[in-house]
Amino acid sequence: MRRTAEFDAFGPWIDEVHTTAELPRLYRDAGIDPAASRLVLKVPRAIERRDANPDMHLYDFLIAVGTSQLTVLRRRDDWYERARLPFAQITAIEDSVSLLDGRLTVHTADGAATLISYNALDPAPITMLTRLLRKLYLPWRAGIPAPPVASPPPDLGGGDMGLVTAYRQVLATEPGMRLISAARRAAVGRGNRVSRLLRPVTLHASILLADDREIQLLHRRDRLVQGRDKPHSIARTVVPRAGIAGFRVRPHDTHPQVDIVTICSADAALDFPTHAGAETDALLALLSTA
Incomplete structure (x- = not known):
């Protein structure tokens, strides 16, 4: 050869x-x-x-x-x-x-x-x-950066320590990031008890962080999944706050415990499935200040 x-x-x-x-x-x-x-x-x-x-x-x-x-x-x-x-x-x-x-x-x-x-x-x-x-x-803003805010690591349960580790890694390199919210994984499927046991639908855990420049979400690659496969993925989505033009929220078509929050930037739209309630409220409150 x-x-x-x-x-x-x-x-x-x-x-x-x-x-x-x-x-x-x-x-x-x-x-x-x-x-x-x-x-x-x-x-x-x-x-x-x-x-x-x-x-x-x-x-x-x-x-x-x-x-x-x-x-x-x-x-x-x-x-x-x-x-x-x-x-x-x-x-x-x-x-x-x-x-x-x-x-x-x-x-x-x-x-x-x-x-x-x-x-x-x-x-x-x-x-x-x-x-x-x-x-x-998004060039760094001039002036004195905000001091880091100490906060305990989120408690997501034993099955999502990988996300907690990712959170610690973010803070180690970006100490100005602050924890906004954290949501544990939860079963969200509908149907009878047998179908929920055999083919459960899970909305996986996530961690929301932010500083004055960006919003970050630590999550699984596929947040809403059906089945019992153990998640191995770790994903990090970063959104510059200056580019956010608006947002909207709607309930999921088939899972009432899930909201879909859409972040809009010009002609782009990015969907995040969130736990209806505290997680949705935290993200919407953050987006309203972008």
């Missing part, structure tokens, strides 16, 4: 690109200049190395953070599609991990949602990317 530098370097990890020579072959005519970019990442295909060969295009995404926009190139067989996302148009960022299945979704004011799938074996490059985007889409 012939050898190439791209094939020799291929693995499950996301690599930072510093020079044009490090660009994957598929994307070299795209006009991406790593030297003129704040950050360039190449995201490999979700295949085992033993199934790869030097003649394949080995990277599913090339991500470039420029001076005014995020550019995402996504492989489509032997070609690619391009998404241009101006920083000022970003309305939400959701990063979720379920075992090794990582998904970063960037929502924009036109209603589009750009999905980047990645191997969560090494999430550090995606964490670096999201931190950079959050600095660029």
Whole structure:
């Protein structure tokens, strides 16, 4: 088998690109200049190395953070599609991990949602990317930052310690974030007792945080689920408060214990299922001050 530098370097990890020579072959005519970019990442295909060969295009995404926009190139067989996302148009960022299945979704004011799938074996490059985007889409306010507010970790019960750990990690890096509310998982299904036992419907736990710039929700990738599968995912959705144009709430079509809170930003709408009552009230109160 012939050898190439791209094939020799291929693995499950996301690599930072510093020079044009490090660009994957598929994307070299795209006009991406790593030297003129704040950050360039190449995201490999979700295949085992033993199934790869030097003649394949080995990277599913090339991500470039420029001076005014995020550019995402996504492989489509032997070609690619391009998404241009101006920083000022970003309305939400959701990063979720379920075992090794990582998904970063960037929502924009036109209603589009750009999905980047990645191997969560090494999430550090995606964490670096999201931190950079959050600095660029909403510049930090001048002046003295508000002091952190000490609060005990939320009590979600033994089955959701992963969310509590995620909460602690957020406060460790962003001590200005404050806890707004926390809701435990709850059964919300309708029907007779037998159907509820065999196919229960669960609204999973969540933690709501905020500072004067952003609202953050820590949750499961799928909040409203049917069945008894144990959740493994951890998701974090960040919404810049300055981009919120309005909100609305409606009861869920089939589960009266659940509300759907919709955050509106220009032509974008982001739905959050919430526990009717305290969780809904806390989110609405927060949105009313955005």
